[in-house]
Amino acid sequence: MEILNQFGINPLLLAAQVVNFFLLLFILKRFLYKPILKVLEERKKKIEESLRNTEEIEKRLSETNEKIEVMISRASDEAQKIIDESKKERVLYLEETKEKADKMAQEIIKKGQEAVQAESVRMEQEVMSKVAEVVVSAMEKVTGKVLNKKDQKEIIEKEVKNLS
């Protein structure tokens, strides 16, 4: 054990260093390792959680986007349908109205024509009766009397004799 003496090995010093080490171990464990490892663990958990949250949010966002797209396409389809229908209806309505108007116009024209015809017939009759009156009154003035049937016959026969 001469070599140990040469290096100055002293059991008391060894014991002191052992005590030093364990003291340091205890203190560092309490004040350094525990809090730091705890905070590291906490941060790890938090990061994991937030990553998971991000994934979920992204998933939900894409889902919502899909839904919105579907809704928009459906709405535009519907709008197109409505527009088409209204166009068709307009055409139909226009035709109908045109037909109705045509019919009405024709009726009016017909009625007007009828009215004109009736008027003209009535006018003719009136004129005829007026003419007859005038002829009768002129004949009266010429012959001095009103010709009856017998007179007429006589005149006609006289005239016929003159002719022959």
Added chain:
Amino acid sequence: MENAIVLPPEILGYFKNFPITNTLLVSWITMAVLIIISVLATWKVRLVPSGLQNLFEMIIDFGHTTVSDLAGDKKAKVFFPIVMTFFLFILFSNWIGLLPGFATIKFHGEPLLRSMNSDLNMTLALALISAILTHIFALRYLGLLEYLKKWFTLNPIFLFVGILELVGEFTKIVSLSFRLFGNIFAGEVVLATISGIFAFIVPLPFYFLEIIVGFVQAAVFMMLTLVFMVLLSEKHAEEH
């Protein structure tokens, strides 16, 4: 610098019968510095780290991943504080030993401060702790029977191997303590010699070298302790 090479630590004084050496004093200083820094770092632990907390988080996170990769999560809980304390204690003492004032400030004719690990007492104590804890963990995780099976089997060849390994356990203590002691002591001697030749600028590269050596030795001590702990607390691979 008339006698730069002194193997035993200088004794500064006695507390009753207890010799207080300059290396022991530095050991206490290192402890105090480490404790103060760690308390400052975790004074207000925040989820968003900054400054000292950030630095120590990096160190501890690296250490913890290394330990759990090698030992598994369950054993890492027990191994990590010990291994990490070895690393921090040795690293800080090595680096503190490089500060100015070491070996130059005299107290009753003896240097007041001397790098902690340039004293075999200190390194041997650390190596003994490492070895004894390794065996305690092996006993705890394997049980007495499995533990003894590591060294003694009925198969004569493996019995011989087991005895060799038993000798190897003592070699571990010697190699751990002398590696650390040799590196740091040699560094001290080199720095003293170079400073004796020319005190300006020339020692600078050696100081850089010593910074690296200080880190590497701390890492080596830590990794070896970790590996010994993991190997010894695992069941014997080949069971015939």
